[in-house]
Amino acid sequence: MDWPLFLEFSLVGLLSGGLLALIALGFVLVYKGTRVINFAMGEFMMLGAYVYWTCAVPLELPWWAALAITLAAIGLLAAAVERFVLRPLAGQPVISIVMATIGLAAVLHGAAEGIWGGQNLALPELLPRKPLILGELLLPGQVLWSFALAVALIAAFTAYFRLSKGGVAMRAAASDPVTAYAMGIDVRRTQRLTWVFAGVTGAVAGIIVASMTSLSPSLGAVALGVLAVIILGGLDSVAGAIVGGLAVGWLEAVTVGYFGGQARDVVPYLVVLAILMVRPYGVFGTRDIERL
Amino acid sequence: MRIGDFKATYRHDEALFDTPVQRAWLAALALALVAFPFVAGSYYVYLACLLGIHLVSATGLNIVTGYTGLISLGQAAFMGVGCYTVAVAAKAGVPFWLALPLAGAVSAAVGLVVGIPSLRIKGLYFAVATLAAQFVLGFVFREWESVTGGVRGANVPAAALGGFELSGEQRLYFVIVPIAAVGLLAARNLFRTRVGRAFIAIRDRDISAEVLGISLFRYKLAAFAIGSFYAGVAGGLWGYFLRVATPEVFGFGQSIFYLAAIIVGGLGSILGTILGATFMTLVPEVLRAAVGWIEAAGVADAGVYLAAVREVVFGLLILGFLVFEPHGLAEVWRRTRRFFHLWPFRT
Numbered sequence: 105m106d107w108p109l110f111l112e113f114s115l116v117g118l119l120s121g122g123l124l125a126l127i128a129l130g131f132v133l134v135y136k137g138t139r140v141i142n143f144a145m146g147e148f149m150m151l152g153a154y155v156y157w158t159c160a161v162p163l164e165l166p167w168w169a170a171l172a173i174t175l176a177a178i179g180l181l182a183a184a185v186e187r188f189v190l191r192p193l194a195g196q197p198v199i200s201i202v203m204a205t206i207g208l209a210a211v212l213h214g215a216a217e218g219i220w221g222g223q224n225l226a227l228p229e230l231l232p233r234k235p236l237i238l239g240e241l242l243l244p245g246q247v248l249w250s251f252a253l254a255v256a257l258i259a260a261f262t263a264y265f266r267l268s269k270g271g272v273a274m275r276a277a278a279s280d281p282v283t284a285y286a287m288g289i290d291v292r293r294t295q296r297l298t299w300v301f302a303g304v305t306g307a308v309a310g311i312i313v314a315s316m317t318s319l320s321p322s323l324g325a326v327a328l329g330v331l332a333v334i335i336l337g338g339l340d341s342v343a344g345a346i347v348g349g350l351a352v353g354w355l356e357a358v359t360v361g362y363f364g365g366q367a368r369d370v371v372p373y374l375v376v377l378a379i380l381m382v383r384p385y386g387v388f389g390t391r392d393i394e395r396l
Numbered sequence: 397m398r399i400g401d402f403k404a405t406y407r408h409d410e411a412l413f414d415t416p417v418q419r420a421w422l423a424a425l426a427l428a429l430v431a432f433p434f435v436a437g438s439y440y441v442y443l444a445c446l447l448g449i450h451l452v453s454a455t456g457l458n459i460v461t462g463y464t465g466l467i468s469l470g471q472a473a474f475m476g477v478g479c480y481t482v483a484v485a486a487k488a489g490v491p492f493w494l495a496l497p498l499a500g501a502v503s504a505a506v507g508l509v510v511g512i513p514s515l516r517i518k519g520l521y522f523a524v525a526t527l528a529a530q531f532v533l534g535f536v537f538r539e540w541e542s543v544t545g546g547v548r549g550a551n552v553p554a555a556a557l558g559g560f561e562l563s564g565e566q567r568l569y570f571v572i573v574p575i576a577a578v579g580l581l582a583a584r585n586l587f588r589t590r591v592g593r594a595f596i597a598i599r600d601r602d603i604s605a606e607v608l609g610i611s612l613f614r615y616k617l618a619a620f621a622i623g624s625f626y627a628g629v630a631g632g633l634w635g636y637f638l639r640v641a642t643p644e645v646f647g648f649g650q651s652i653f654y655l656a657a658i659i660v661g662g663l664g665s666i667l668g669t670i671l672g673a674t675f676m677t678l679v680p681e682v683l684r685a686a687v688g689w690i691e692a693a694g695v696a697d698a699g700v701y702l703a704a705v706r707e708v709v710f711g712l713l714i715l716g717f718l719v720f721e722p723h724g725l726a727e728v729w730r731r732t733r734r735f736f737h738l739w740p741f742r743t
Contacts, residue, residue, distance in 0.1 A: 141520050141523070141524070189715060189719075192719045193718060193719060196718075196722065197465075198519075198520065199461070199465060199467050200718050200722060202467060202520065202523060203467070203655060203659060203714060203718060204714070204715055204718050204719075206469075206652060206655065206714065207656070207710075207711040207712070207713075207714030207715040207718065208711060208715060209711070210652055210707050210708070210710050210711030210714070211707075211708050211711030211712055211715065212711075213707055213711075214703075214704045214705065214706070214707030214708035214709075214710075214711060215704070215708055217703065217704040217707070218701050218704035218705060218708065328527065328531070331524050331527065331528070332528075335521070335524060339520075366535075366539060369531065369535055370531065370532055370535040372528075373527075373528035373529075373531045373532045373535075374528075374532060376524060376525065376528040377510075377513065377514075377525060377528050377529070377532070380513045380514045380517070380521055380524075380525055381513035384514075384516070384517040384521055385517075
């Protein structure tokens, strides 16, 4: 058993799991706020990366300007989605809302393919490539920096939810909208803000993923793999998203390291099926009473 | 205005086609379907065969999603299972009238494997499990080279009845359309029986259903197995029709296609399945014709955007019908019929 190799795979896996945790945070935010799995999350990621590319490459803006424009644009898109797609469907059964997010994903995916074409594009380099060498282990620089960024963002969000008035209002509106209304919280505004946060999270994650690999309309497929993370961690738990992200990241890296790159596509989905058999509510999810 | 429509026995009350007028129209439809391939061009017969396959698959999905309330995002993958089963079975010499039910059975078995862990919990977990199944099956189609031929796909020998080879849309029409008709009738009849009503009860109020003694897990599993059986048969027909089984056609996009078909047509309605499948089969044709006109009008290279525009149109159809007409085209038809039934009175 080649321990240094296993350790290297494990560490790289845990580090790339940070990014998965960030994407999972976007899913969990929407689920906590509206009880809906947002199947269009991957498309938010992809569009964020495309808008950033458009600002950075043809328009040649500096990275901070491109990032600001991207976050504003995707935030606006998310708010528009909440207002024009989800608000009219409020009160409909969950099946309708889930299918609405699927339809939305198809619209955004087709629009991106139409506007930017299907070929692979390259983002300018964002994260430094210099690797960290710990004894025998080589940790790629990009993976390290993406982990650091993900940790910073997750910490910022967690601090916001715990400590700020707006964050507490969001949590209140998510857990009991009627009482929140009675206490004077504008539930509609918090729901819109939830979607904006999810969109912004997705956009940042999309930019990072695109800068590490290449940019194409199929970038959104990464988000479907993150479903494994939220099933493992629990659909409505932020802590679960973090733990699940690290776990799935580790599992993916170890599997790809020992079984080859093809396995990367299927590992998250096998994880989903396994978790559903053993512990469907995930490690940290709230256990609903209803079970057959 | 509909008058003189009263029933004297339970059997007449439950009948699927109750008035003589309805039965007459049905007979006319049957005659038209039989005559169709002899009068229409071969492209339209091809479209009709494709529509038949889409009908079978959409019926299966409507049983699972529309009547039982379980969101299934993997219908295309189960079709793929049926298609590859037919490819393997036909190569081994199994005749087509045995290979098609076998394809359905294998698909139903895979559906059981996916359903047993995931149907025990309520909520969106089943949808996520079917999505996982979609991608895992896609992986299997691409990687299990010895059975599926990998990315290149597998060729399907032609169906044959005795020595009479069934290939080409003219002949396969008379295989696909009867199978689709039987499938639709069977589904419509299913919801007159105890099992079908149990499915509807599960969708509408599952706690009450359980109180009434309906075992939720068993009936949900049965619904999903039936839906997968339909998908497998549809996949088998696809194999015999297109003569090849490849991984790309059974991807997530195709699952969205069938979901869109039943949402547009109407969840929980067989007429909705027919309307939705017809609508969705015609939409790509209309788009292609539109692109042809735009190109003829001078805008070159409009065809490049066809795939992207098609996807946007599918998504907009799903969103539009969900927001404005959640019960689909079937509801539009029902409203029209009611208007004429009650005329001169208003609804």
